[in-house]
Amino acid sequence: MEIQEVYAKYPQNDPSILIPILQDIQEVCGYLSEDDLEQVAQHTRLPVSRVFGVATFYNQFRLRPLGKHVIRVCRGTACHVKGSFDILTTLENELGIKAGQTTKDLQFSIETVACIGACSIAPVITIDDEFHGGLTVKAVQKLIAALKKTNNE
Numbered sequence: 001m002e003i004q005e006v007y008a009k010y011p012q013n014d015p016s017i018l019i020p021i022l023q024d025i026q027e028v029c030g031y032l033s034e035d036d037l038e039q040v041a042q043h044t045r046l047p048v049s050r051v052f053g054v055a056t057f058y059n060q061f062r063l064r065p066l067g068k069h070v071i072r073v074c075r076g077t078a079c080h081v082k083g084s085f086d087i088l089t090t091l092e093n094e095l096g097i098k099a100g101q102t103t104k105d106l107q108f109s110i111e112t113v114a115c116i117g118a119c120s121i122a123p124v125i126t127i128d129d130e131f132h133g134g135l136t137v138k139a140v141q142k143l144i145a146a147l148k149k150t151n152n153e
Contacts, residue, residue: 003028013045018054022061031062067102067109069147072126076115083136084123088112090137091125094144107151 006024010017025036032055041048055061073088095108102109118124121133
């Protein structure tokens with residue numbers, strides 16, 4: 001679906017379409033740019049501040065593009081007890097970004113999730129939807145080093 005098709009799908013001047021149109025635009029573009037928010041405001045006849053408020057209120061919306069490699073860190077109870085905070089801290093240090101951010105070169109994004117649903121292999125992360133469990137700080141450092149090496153080849 002193209003961006004023009006998204007707008008054609010929704011009636012103009014209808015504020016009730018705000019969340020669905022934002023979802024569809026993000027699906028097409030990968031995130032919501034400032035221009036996207038302004039265009040949605042025009043389409044719905046809502047103030048840009050209201051559109052921005054909705055886009056920043058809900059966790060499902062991103063205002064920056066995700067990196068090539070998306071790393072999701074489980075912060076559920078089992079993972080927390082088994083050291084997911086140390087895993088998250090290690091990822092942040094290795095990549096130079098905090099959870100919710102993307103590296104400047106757009107290679108890596110870190111996200112936290114409430115539960116991945118793989119408690120038996122805690123602590124667990126996913127990298128590009130591939131599960132990595134039973135992690136240690138050293139194992140995370142090796143994973144990131146291997147990904148960085150692959151990116152540089």
